[in-house]
Amino acid sequence: MVMIEVLSQISWIVFFSIAGQWLGWWTKIPAIVFLLLGGFLAGPILNVVDPSLLLGDLLQPVISLAVGIILFEGSISLNFKEIRQAKGSVSQVIFIGGPIAWVLTSIAGHYVAGLSWPVSLTFGALLIVTGPTVIIPLLKNANLKEKPASILKWEGIVNDPIGAVLAILCYEFFKLSQGTEVVSAFVSSTILSILIVVFFGILFAYCIAWMFNRDLVPEYLKPAFLLSTVVLFFSLCNTIEHDFGLIGVTILGVALANMGVNGIDELKRFKETLSIMLISSVFIILTANIDPAILLGIDIRGILFIAVLMFVIRPITLYLSSINSGMSWQETLLTGWIAPRGIVCAAVAGVLGPSLVAIGYEDGNQLVALAFAIVLATVFAHGLSAKPLAKKLGLAYKEKDSLIIVGASDWAIEFAKLLKGRDFDVIIADKNWHALRKVRLADIPTYYGEILSDETEYHLELARYNMLLAISNNPAYNALICTKFIHEFGRDKVYQFLPHEEAEHTRRQIMESIRGQTFGPAELDYWDISSLMMRGWRFRSSRIGKDENKAKLQARYEAGSLKYIGYITPKNRLVLHAPDTLENLESEHILIALEDPAARDEVPEVKQAQAEDKSVEEKVKELDEDIQNVKRDNEPEQ
Structure with missing residues (x-):
């Protein structure tokens, strides 16, 4: 294969991967939808990507390793503190729902799809997975509340390796004879293999945490060291049993997430970036490799099986799993609908289908077509319906700007009251309990604790908020807070005062790349606003209105009795930096300002x-x- 052609195919994969992710962000539709469309466009339609020709025999190993890294990236964020409100629900959905789904899917596979029992049991085990490659992007897009999001996230990440390994074990079982001695030997060896993988997964995690916490690995080398360790451990586990690497890296990730590793946030950020590229590329490769004739070969029984899986089995499974779990009917209904399958389902089916045919089960050749059809149907159906359904059930946060204010000063309370009066959700965070007393008396939600603490993400529902305003009296502390939350909210959604050292020598300035957007006018800081408030100045918000009113506002601004703070757009979007002029704002804009009521006659x-x-x-x-x-x-x- 000519090098130019190889580079061309790689370039097309990268292009469709990033284009799919960007379109998902821009349109607020799950990126997986665009990745699937991009894969079909790149492969069967335009024929600019041919994964079998590009990777050859490396196709399955590359996909398997990519899935392992994706699972590790997801599992490293599974801290047990996260599920304090949904602990019982998560355990029941995984440990009760999994077996129920396996049994019901196997029965449907045999009687509805017409598969033989060995093939049906193997396929049923595989279909208990709800891929994190789809679930995690879907959760980000749907903006679900904490409890249903935790249930779906944990189910997806934990069940993914379990389902894949269980399907492989079924295949291995049916490949052997049915003698009692063989069966008992198979079961005992499997249990022993799983225990070995779990033991070494925890051991590897402990060694990594021990080395990182004692600075035996330099900071710049930690991401590469961790990635190399994951790849090595994945390979070692696969030498014990085929695809046990998926279980191994999941155990490794969960163990690391709960060991208090120094710098874990930076490692998560690196792994997330890598995971986005891997998820996107693998989806493009898999869909580009699909032969449309395979999907067209699915008969009416196959279509009925997919419908039963989505509309009957999944709801029944979640209903039975939710009994005595504390889940509301809305949470049961939502989680009983959302169960998209992803990369693991398609990749493992691509391996097991031909393997089952090779040992004498001819209907194994239907697995690839059914698996890809299920992936396509669930990704499109659940990806496009999760957000509106969650909104209808009251399980998604409203799509409006919501603000975290760090610093419980008197004027911060007045500012929060103004925004609350404009129907914005506002919470004030401070580590001083007494400072929050006035906030509570003003009937404004509070968070007591250090906003930079690791505990914050487990006690403060960050998914509910999309903006942050750091207004303590310490500019460096404000910049540190903004740096932490830039990745969470975006650079355009975090604000702080412009430090007054900006006019001085560069050695005294805080780097622009590590601080937020400027809050209000550049000339004001914490002490300036405090001084103005003591002299009787107050925050106000008013519609700009006609040109005459705009001219009056501008005149007051020029006279010095009015300070522009920000504005609210006609689409109810909150902007917290001062406009340069009112000329660019429409009459429907609402101006937020700091005014001196006593100086109006000036x-x-x-x-x-x-x-x-x-x-x-x-x-x-x-x-x-x-x-x-x-x-x-x-x-x-x-």
């Missing part, structure tokens, strides 16, 4: 209006005096 228009009011009052007073004089003149003399 503006000529206001002064003239007040003078006119005074003149009227004087005339009324004179008229009253005339009336009194007339009354006195007409009074009878005593």
Whole structure:
């Protein structure tokens, strides 16, 4: 294969991968939908990507390793503190729902799809997976509340390796004879293999944590060291049993997530970036490698099987799993619908289908077509319906700007009250319990704790908020907070004061890349606003309105009795940096400002209006005096 052609195919894979992710972000539709479309476009339609020709015999190993890294990236975020509210629900969905789904799917595979029992049992085991490659992007897009999001996330990451390995064990079982001695030997060796993988997974995690926490690995080398260890451990586990590497890296990730490793956030960020590229590329490769004729070969029984899987088996499984779990009917209904299958389902089916045919089960050739059809159907159906259904059931946060304010100063409370009055969700965070007393009295939600603590993500529902305002009296601390949350919310959604050192020598400036957007006007800082508030200044918000009102506002601004803080767009989006001019704002914009009510008469228009009011009052007073004089003149003399 010519090098230019190889580079061309790799370039097309990268292009469709990034294009799919960007379109998903731009349209607010799960990126997986665009990745599937991109794969079909790159492969069967345009024929610019041919994975079998590009990778040859390396296709399955590359996909398997990529899935292993993706599972590790997902499992390293599974801290047990995250599921404090859904612990019982998660365990029941995994340990009760999994076997129920296996049994029901196997029965449906045999009686509905017409598969033989060995093939049906193997396929049923594989279909208990709900791929994290789809679930995690879907959860980000749907903005679900904490409990249903935790259930779906844990189910996807934990069940993915379990389902894949269980399907492989079924295949290995049916490959052997049915003698009692063989069966007992098979079961005992399998249990022993799993225990070995779990033991070494925890041991590897402990060694990594020990080395990282004692700085035996330099910071710049930690991501590469961790990735290399994951690849090595994945390969070692696969030498014990085929695809046991998926279980191994999952155990390794969960163990690391709960061992308090120093710098775990930076490692998560690196792994997330790598995972995005792997998820995108693998989806493009898999869909580009699909022969459309395979999908067209699915008969009516196969279509009925897919419908039963989505509309009957999954709801029944979640209903039975939710009994005595504390899940509401809304949570049961939502999680009973969402169960998209992803890369693991398609990849393992591609391996097991031909293997089952090779040992005498001819209907094994149907697995590839059914698996890809299930992936396509569930990704499109669940990916496009999860967000609107969650909204309907009240299990998704509203699509509006919601703000975390760090720093419980008196004027921060007044600012929060103004935003709350405009129907924005606001919470004030501070590590000083007494400082939060006034916040609670003002009926504003509070978070007591250090916002930079690892505990924050487990006690503060970050998914509910999309903006942050760091307004403590320490610019460096504000910059540190913004740096942490830039990755969570985006650089355009985190704000702080512009440090006044910006006008000084560069050695005294805080780097722009590690701080947030400037809050309000550049000339104001924490102490300036505090001083103005003590002199009677107050926050106000008002619709800009017609040009006459805009001119009055501008006149007050130029007179120094009004400070622009930010504005609210007609689409109810909150912007917390001061506009350079009101000329670019529409009449429907709402201006947020800091004003001096006592200085309104300094503006000529206001002064003239007040003078006119005074003149009227004087005339009324004179008229009253005339009336009194007339009354006195007409009074009878005593």
